[in-house]
Amino acid sequence: MLGLMQGRPLLISTLIEHAAKCHPAAEIVSRTSEGPVHRCTYGDIHRRSKQLANALTALGVSPGDRIASLAWNGFRHMEMYFGVSGTGAVLHTINPRLFPEQIEYIANHAEDQYLFFDLGFLPLIEKLAPALKTIKGFVLMTDRAHMPADGTLDLICYEDLINAHSSDYDWPTFDENTASSLCYTSGTTGNPKGVLYSHRSSLLHAMLTCSVDGLALGTAETALLIVPMFHVNAWGMPYAGAMCGAKLVMPGPALDGASVYALMRDEKVTLALGVPTVWLMLFGHVDANRLVPKTDLVLRRVVIGGSSAPRAMSERFETNFGAFVIHAWGMTEMSPLGTVCNLLPKHRDFTLEQRLDIQAKQGRAVFGVDMCIKDDDGKLLPNDGKAFGHLMVRGPWIVESYYRGEGGEILDADGYFDTGDVATIDPDGYMQITDRSKDVIKSGGEWISSIDLENAAVGHPAVAEAAVIGAAHAKWQERPLMIVVKKANQELSKEDLLKFLDGKIAKWWMPDDVVFVTELPHTATGKLQKMKLREQFKDHRLPTDA
Numbered sequence: 001m002l003g004l005m006q007g008r009p010l011l012i013s014t015l016i017e018h019a020a021k022c023h024p025a026a027e028i029v030s031r032t033s034e035g036p037v038h039r040c041t042y043g044d045i046h047r048r049s050k051q052l053a054n055a056l057t058a059l060g061v062s063p064g065d066r067i068a069s070l071a072w073n074g075f076r077h078m079e080m081y082f083g084v085s086g087t088g089a090v091l092h093t094i095n096p097r098l099f100p101e102q103i104e105y106i107a108n109h110a111e112d113q114y115l116f117f118d119l120g121f122l123p124l125i126e127k128l129a130p131a132l133k134t135i136k137g138f139v140l141m142t143d144r145a146h147m148p149a150d151g152t153l154d155l156i157c158y159e160d161l162i163n164a165h166s167s168d169y170d171w172p173t174f175d176e177n178t179a180s181s182l183c184y185t186s187g188t189t190g191n192p193k194g195v196l197y198s199h200r201s202s203l204l205h206a207m208l209t210c211s212v213d214g215l216a217l218g219t220a221e222t223a224l225l226i227v228p229m230f231h232v233n234a235w236g237m238p239y240a241g242a243m244c245g246a247k248l249v250m251p252g253p254a255l256d257g258a259s260v261y262a263l264m265r266d267e268k269v270t271l272a273l274g275v276p277t278v279w280l281m282l283f284g285h286v287d288a289n290r291l292v293p294k295t296d297l298v299l300r301r302v303v304i305g306g307s308s309a310p311r312a313m314s315e316r317f318e319t320n321f322g323a324f325v326i327h328a329w330g331m332t333e334m335s336p337l338g339t340v341c342n343l344l345p346k347h348r349d350f351t352l353e354q355r356l357d358i359q360a361k362q363g364r365a366v367f368g369v370d371m372c373i374k375d376d377d378g379k380l381l382p383n384d385g386k387a388f389g390h391l392m393v394r395g396p397w398i399v400e401s402y403y404r405g406e407g408g409e410i411l412d413a414d415g416y417f418d419t420g421d422v423a424t425i426d427p428d429g430y431m432q433i434t435d436r437s438k439d440v441i442k443s444g445g446e447w448i449s450s451i452d453l454e455n456a457a458v459g460h461p462a463v464a465e466a467a468v469i470g471a472a473h474a475k476w477q478e479r480p481l482m483i484v485v486k487k488a489n490q491e492l493s494k495e496d497l498l499k500f501l502d503g504k505i506a507k508w509w510m511p512d513d514v515v516f517v518t519e520l521p522h523t524a525t526g527k528l529q530k531m532k533l534r535e536q537f538k539d540h541r542l543p544t545d546a
């Protein structure tokens with residue numbers, strides 16, 4: 001027997017329609033590529049995304065066509081989130097930090113029809129254009145006044161394009177399983193693979209983001225999206241923002257500490273979301289200028305994901321900013337939210353020290369994410385907080401297969417997707433990543449977590465960043481090599497650091513060597529590029545290796 005409730009599909013257009021109806025005046029504030037800070041409302045975004053929808057129709061864009069964006073976080077990009085997907089076309093957000101050859105590969109692989117891009121990417125696009133085989137037109141996301149006087153490309157001006165069309169547009173109704181957006185993973189090996197989100201998966205994910213044990217996004221929040229709109233839809237925040245009417249603050253291209261701090265202060269940001277590297281730049285700015293964030297800002301919560309949030313970072317936000325760190329974990333293939341580190345009633349009386357231990361974990365699975373750990377043979381491992389194994393997930397906003405079948409069958413017999421992460425899950429359900437399966441250090445048949453060592457090292461006041469890789473060892477096959485970037489003007493020796501680590505990690509996990517470098521390599525999404533480090537240090541001789 002079927003239920004007798006309305007079967008209205010979950011469509012992305014309903015989000016912005018709702019926003020325009022119920023919180024039309026809530027603001028979207030963007031630092032623009034042109035320079036000034038721009039202010040508009042959900043009402044404006046709705047009106048202009050309908051103009052964009054009409055413009056796309058006039059350009060001959062049909063449902064299912066891929067429309068690419070190469071842009072920072074800003075209001076025009078947000079209009080594309082609704083204006084492109086709302087028509088039934090697919091928004092393909094391209095990460096501008098990828099190598100040009102990778103951008104060329106994914107734009108051709110996705111068979112993008114139009115490419116919309118920010119002012120700063122003009123030189124890149126001019127260079128790439130001849131190789132982009134399916135693009136029919138290039139749209140520069142700016143107004144007439146900022147269009148280049150000359151150039152090699154015949155460009156369409158975004159503002160001209162949408163202003164030529166009315167905002168009379170009825171969002172079409174279609175199957176909620178229709179594709180809405182496409183994002184390629186920046187895999188460290190092989191070609192990037194496309195994750196094709198649906199309207200349904202994006203809406204369910206947004207509902208979760210607004211729920212209390214999700215990210216508790218609500219009308220009262222002012223959220224700063226440091227996490228880019230070209231990386232897993234800015235963790236789905238534009239959709240969730242429209243759902244609840246949160247004020248959204250977009251940093252544009254300016255992710256340096258000074259710019260981020262100014263936006264936090266001027267826009268009275270209460271919630272900020274980003275990867276650890278941007279927070280390190282923010283701390284650097286605070287230190288260099290002797291700022292007092294606790295009095296300057298009203299920041300209450302910081303969501304950290306993408307890489308592990310070091311304990312010292314959570315502590316710093318708490319004591320220096322008065323902000324609570326919500327550690328979260330997920331991935332492109334998961335829209336991205338998987339786990340959120342919220343506290344349980346039993347943690348209420350914990351000391352700060354004890355609580356920080358909990359916050360260092362990636363958190364508990366949210367509803368919609370069925371998660372377990374399995375061993376190499378696919379056997380389920382216990383949730384005892386000790387056993388670590390391959391972290392497996394399944395759920396309605398988790399990938400079933402990659403775009404155009406790349407990578408073949410990616411689910412196991414039980415329908416689980418292997419995240420490539422290695423983790424423990426404790427009896428309370430808190431998951432803790434111990435490594436990427438390819439980064440774990442295999443010492444004499446036992447596994448050492450590179451992430452645990454890195455987190456312990458950044459607890460030292462003179463350490464800015466640390467990476468640990470397995471270096472070849474005749475007896476143990478691999479032993480940990482720690483590579484450290486010191487904070488500016490700080491003295492630190494290998495002996496000091498090892499002494500600091502003593503007692504904080506298992507004795508046999510102690511790095512066999514420490515080297516100091518001025519900089520560590522990062523991927524296009526801000527993660528440590530361990531493959532590059534392994535290449536760079538492949539001939540490093542450990543002092544313990546006879």
Ligand code: AMP
Pocket residue numbers: 185186232304305306307308309327328329330331332333336362419420421433436525
């Ligand atoms: P991406 O698809 O680029 O978002 O990368 C997803 C990967 O980032 C995950 O599989 C993890 O390896 C890593 N990751 C994301 N969040 C965290 C976290 N909180 N702690 C440690 N690693 C994380």
